Amino acid sequence: MKKLSEKEIKKVLEKALEEGRKVIPDGHVATYIPQLGLVDPNLLGITIVTKDGDVYSVGDCDTRFTIQSISKTISLAVALELCGREEVFSTVGMEPSGEAFNSMVELDLNSNKPYNPMINSGAIAVESLIIPKASFSDMLLYTKRFCDDMEITIDDATYASEMSHSSRNRAIAYLLQSKDIIKTDVDDSMVLYTRMCSLSVTSRSLANLALLFAMGGVSPKTGERLISAETCRIVKTIMMTCGMYDGSGEFAVEVGIPTKSGVGGGLLSVVDKELGIGIYGPSLDAKGNSIAGKVMLKYLADELELHLFS
C-alpha cells in the first residue's frame, strides 16, 4: 500500500466517488425484492478506516441500507467460532461455483454439499448450523460488535418484503433438507437467514467490520479479540475467491481486494493488515454487485496500490 498524506487520501476518495457516479446509470437497483426496488439508485458513499483509527468518509455515508449477502461473512465467522471448521466444512464446501448465487443446478447434481458459504444454499446451510448454538438476538449482538455499530436493527419493511418473496430460497432450503444437509426446521433457517440479510448498516459499519477482519479479529479500538485469527483468514480467503458471485474471478484479477457484495448495494473490502473499506451504492451490475462500488474500488486499488499482487 502506498503511503499518502491525509489530504491526498481525501482527494483520492473524492476522485473515486466522482468516477463511481459516472457508471451509476449503467446499473439498476435490485427489484426481485420489491422493497429494494424503492431505493434511490444515485446514492453513493464510501468509508475507509485505518488500523491507526483514522476514518475517511465521502458521499452518502450515514444512509442505512440492508446488509444482504454481506451478512454471509458474519454468519460464516460465527459458525466457525461456534461449531469449528471441521463441522462447518463437512456441511458446506470452499469452492467457487461458477454459477449464479441462487442456482440449484450444481446442488442437485452434486449431492453432498453446497459449493461455498457465499452462495445462498451454502449460507442457508451455515445458518442451520448456527441455530442450535445461537439465537437471532445473539447474532444481532455479534453483528453490532463486529461492526462497532450499536444502532444496527432489522429493517422491518425489507424483512417482510423478502419473506414474502422467498420462494426460491425456500426451494433451496427444502432441497438442502431433502439431502440431509440441513437438519433444522426449514422455516427456522429461513427466518434466521432472512433476518441476517435485513440488518440495516452504513458504509461505516461495513468499514469497521472489514477492518476487524483485516486485523485478524482483534478490535482495533479496544484490543479485544472478537474473532480468531484462523476464522478471519478463512473468511478473507473465501471472500477473495467467492465474494462477488459469478464475477468473483474477474474482480480478483481487476481489483484484487477480498470483497463481499450484497444486493442492497453494500461492499465489504478488506485490505489485509491495513484498512477496512465499506461502500454503499445500490445501482447494481448484471451480476448483482454495486456497479459504482466496483469502479471506486478499482480506482482505489490502482491509486493506493491495494491489489493483493500489486
Place this chain on the structure above:
Amino acid sequence: MKKLSEKEIKKVLEKALEEGRKVIPDGHVATYIPQLGLVDPNLLGITIVTKDGDVYSVGDCDTRFTIQSISKTISLAVALELCGREEVFSTVGMEPSGEAFNSMVELDLNSNKPYNPMINSGAIAVESLIIPKASFSDMLLYTKRFCDDMEITIDDATYASEMSHSSRNRAIAYLLQSKDIIKTDVDDSMVLYTRMCSLSVTSRSLANLALLFAMGGVSPKTGERLISAETCRIVKTIMMTCGMYDGSGEFAVEVGIPTKSGVGGGLLSVVDKELGIGIYGPSLDAKGNSIAGKVMLKYLADELELHLFS
C-alpha cells in the same frame, strides 16, 4: 391383439405371474417413504378387464396399495377437462425429460415450464391448476368413478409418512412458485398432490381406469362418457412417451403398451380399444417401476400381441 379363449387367457396370466415372481428378488420396495418400506415385496397380482366386460384376475388382486404416481394420469385428465388443454400445456410441457422423476436440474436451467405432467414438478403444477376448480373430495369422487371402485380412500399412514418426507417435493413446489409456474399456495398444492398419491387402490381399480382410457372415456359398464376422447388420447400418448420415468423409452420399445407406474408398485396399462390392465407388484427396479410387473407385461405383450407396433 390375438384372439384367445377364456381358458387360454387364464393360462397366459398364470404363466405371466410365474415369470414375474422369478424377478421379485432382483428389486426392492421403495424406502424413501418409510411407510412404503413396510410392504411385503412378494405380493404380486394382475387384473385384466376387456371391453366386453370380462374380468381376469390372478395373484394378489384384492390387496390395496397406494396409487402414487399413477394418480398423475387422473389429475392430468381432470385438469384437461376442467381447464382445457391450452391452459394445461401453457403451464406444463409434453416432452420426455430423460431425467429422474424428481430432478430439478432441467427445471432450473429451462425456466418456463416442467417437461411433462408425469414427473413430480409437472404433476405439482397440474394440481395447482386444479385447485381453483375442484376440491380434494371432488378429486376423490372422480377417482372412484374413473376406477369404478367406491371403496377408494386415503391411506392415512402413507399420507402422513409422505407429508413428513416431502422436502424434495416442497423444494420443487417452491421452485415452481419462484418461477411463477404455480400461483396457488405451496402447501395447498403439496396437500392435494400428496393426497392423490396416497389413494388406496387394487389392481382391479387400475384395470378399470385403464379400460376407461382404452375406450376413449366412455364407461364400458354404463355407456356414460366420463372423460372426453381428446383427453384420453392425450393421456395415453403421454403415458407412452413419459409413463415409466427415465425407463419410458426402453419400455416403449420392449413392451409397447402405454403404461404409468407408481412407486407403490402399481402399473396402469392401456391396450387401446381392447383391454385395461392393472398390476400390483411392490418390488421395484432401479428406476422405480414394478420389476415383476414389467416382466409380466412383456410376457403378455409377446403372447397376446399387444405391442403398439406388433
Place this chain on the structure above:
Amino acid sequence: MKKLSEKEIKKVLEKALEEGRKVIPDGHVATYIPQLGLVDPNLLGITIVTKDGDVYSVGDCDTRFTIQSISKTISLAVALELCGREEVFSTVGMEPSGEAFNSMVELDLNSNKPYNPMINSGAIAVESLIIPKASFSDMLLYTKRFCDDMEITIDDATYASEMSHSSRNRAIAYLLQSKDIIKTDVDDSMVLYTRMCSLSVTSRSLANLALLFAMGGVSPKTGERLISAETCRIVKTIMMTCGMYDGSGEFAVEVGIPTKSGVGGGLLSVVDKELGIGIYGPSLDAKGNSIAGKVMLKYLADELELHLFS
C-alpha cells in the same frame, strides 16, 4: 384409419398442401450448413403409398433433397440387422433426451452411452458399429432397396458443405471416443455419418421407406423380407418417442404418427400396417422440423384418423 375413396384421398391431400403452404413463412430453411441455406423455402410436396400399392402425390414430389437425419432410421435398422439388438443397445440407449439433437451436456454428465440413436451422438455411435460390417456402398445399396429408389446418390455439394461445417459433430465423435463408446476412427465415423446424411431422396422415396417399416420389413412390391419384423418394431417405436428432436413429445400428442424428420426438410411417417408417407418441405420450425410438413400431417391425422390412439 378411415376408409376413403381415391377421389376423397386426393382431395384431402390437396387440402393438406393448402394448409401447409400457409405456415411456410413462419419457418426458415436450415442455415448452419450453407448448402442447405440455398434451398427454396416454398417447395412443398407429399407422397402417400398404401399397402395395396396405390400412390398419391401432390406438390413438389420429384424434387430431390438430402435425407439428413432421416437416414438415422436406416442406419439403426441396418445396425440392428448386422450387429443384433444387444450390441446396439449396449452402445446407445433408447430414452428420449429432452435436449436438442446436438447437445453434449447429457453425454458428458452421463458417461456410458448416448440417450438414443436419433440424436447426433447416438447416430454417430451407430455408424461406428456398422463400419466393421458394411461399407458406404453397402449402405447406399440398402438405402436404395429400402426406398425402392435406384436413383439415390450422394449430393456432393451438400456433403462437402457439411464436412466443412462439422466441428460440433466432430466434438461429439471425439467425446464418444474418449468414453470408449466408439472404437473406430473418428474420421471414418464422420465420413459415413455425413455421407448417409447427404443422400438425395424424394418424398416418394421416403413414402416407400415408411411403407416398408409399416409392413414390418416385407417389401410390399416383391413380398421379399428386407428387414426383420423386430427391427421394424424397434425403429417405429423410437421414431414415436424420439423422432422429432425435442419436439417429439408434443408431436406424438398432436399427430400421433411415428415420424422422423431431417433438417433437409424431409419427414418420414409410418401409419402402421397401412401407409407410408413422405414429405418434403424445407422451411423448418425452431426445433428443426418441417413446419408445413407438421401441419400437413396434423391435418391428415385428423381427417384420416391416423393418430395411434384415435
Place this chain on the structure above:
Amino acid sequence: MKKLSEKEIKKVLEKALEEGRKVIPDGHVATYIPQLGLVDPNLLGITIVTKDGDVYSVGDCDTRFTIQSISKTISLAVALELCGREEVFSTVGMEPSGEAFNSMVELDLNSNKPYNPMINSGAIAVESLIIPKASFSDMLLYTKRFCDDMEITIDDATYASEMSHSSRNRAIAYLLQSKDIIKTDVDDSMVLYTRMCSLSVTSRSLANLALLFAMGGVSPKTGERLISAETCRIVKTIMMTCGMYDGSGEFAVEVGIPTKSGVGGGLLSVVDKELGIGIYGPSLDAKGNSIAGKVMLKYLADELELHLFS
C-alpha cells in the same frame, strides 16, 4: 513471511519432505496418459529460490518430468504479452468453474467462452490465440528463459502418448471451433497445446518461473524485464482462484499461496515479492494435484507464514 536463517530454512524443508512422504501412498500417479503411469510415485523433491538468489533444494530435485498444466501459466503470460488482455479475455473468462479440468458441460451450456485459462478448454483457446503470433520454437524459448533452464526439451515419449490419448481434448477443441471461439486449425491448436504440456522440467525450473512471477516479471538474476508487471499480476491472481482444478478454493483457504499444478506431479508456487517454489511429486490426489506437494506447501505455509492472509 517469517525471517529464518539458512539453517532453519533447510531444516523446515527437510521436515516438509518428511511430511510429504507420509501421504504418497494415499495418491496415485496419473494413468489416463499411459506414459505418465510409468513414473515412480515415490519421487519427491522441492526447490525454493529467494529474491536474493539463494537456492534451497531437497529430495529429487534434478529429476525431469513433464510440466503438463503448469504450462498454462506460461501460455497465458505469453498470450497476454502478445495479444493484449482485451483480446485474451474476450476469448476466455476469468471465473473459477467449480468443475473438473476437462468438463465440457459448462462450455456447452454457456456458449460464449471457456470459464478460465487454467482448464483445458480455456488453455486450448489461449494456444489458438498464440498460433498466429508465435511458433512452438518461440514458445520453447520463452519457457527456457522464464524458467532459466536451457535444458528444457519436449519429452517425446510423453508427447506421443498424449497425442494418442487426446480424444477428450480434441472434443473440447472441436466444440470451441463450433462456437467460433477458436479460429485456428484444431490440429494446430492440439499440437501446440500438447507440446507445451510435454515440456520436461525440474523442480528448480519451476522455482525459477515462480520467482519470476513473484518479482513482477523482472529476472532476479539479470534484472531484465521478461514479462510485464500487469501480466504477472493477472497470472498470479488466476493461479490463486483457479490453479488447483476443482480443489482451488480449498487450497486457497488451507495454504493460501498462488499455485498451479500439473498431472505430471509438478507444483508452481509464488510467494509474492519473496520466493519461488517448485515441487515434484507425481503421486496425485483425486483432483489431480500432487498429494505430497500439497502437504509440503501446507507445512511451509504454516512454518514460514506464507499464507496470503497470514
